[in-house]
């Protein structure tokens with residue numbers, strides 16, 4: 001199984017064991033991918049989230065997936081972009097690391113991520129993709145679980161940026177490039 005892939009799709013239809021929700025600290029739902037995941041999972045997800053007491057930016061909490069194909073949802077509030085000098089990169093990296101750590105602790109084998117913070121929270125995509133890929137690839141290099149991680153991009157344009165960043169840093173054949 002390829003350990004990492006970038007795909008285009010709707011994360012609410014993912015068959016991964018766990019999907020990640022780009023949440024807000026209240027964990028009480030929202031719009032964007034948060035709203036889509038809650039709509040697809042059904043009201044039981046919100047009921048479980050109510051009992052979690054929120055989640056700090058950069059941390060992650062696990063719930064069941066209910067009506068989703070995914071067995072679990074890893075909820076993580078990403079940082080709101082404020083220019084990049086108020087700790088946003090470290091907080092975004094912490095989102096990815098917290099989700100991967102929680103997944104490994106629960107023996108979860110496959111995890112799908114959305115592009116955290118790059119929608120309503122305004123994180124510029126190239127910078128976010130660089131942080132996301134560095135964190136994911138670094139974690140996979142040091143851990144056996146998850147066995148597979150995917151970045152599920154909602155549009156081809158988002159995927160193109162992730163693929164560009166991936167090829168810049170991680171493509172095997174990079175030394176064959178001019």
Ligand code: APR
Pocket residue numbers: 009010011012022023024029030031032033034035036078114115116117118119120121122152153154155158
């Ligand atoms: N599948 C995959 N990706 C999706 C989907 C989907 N169904 N819907 C949206 N996305 C993508 C967006 O295109 C964007 O690339 O998820 C990425 C994150 O965008 P947002 O959902 O806006 O999340 P974020 O930028 O982290 O802002 C979080 O928005 O929904 C609220 O409650 C949430 O307050 C929080 C804020």
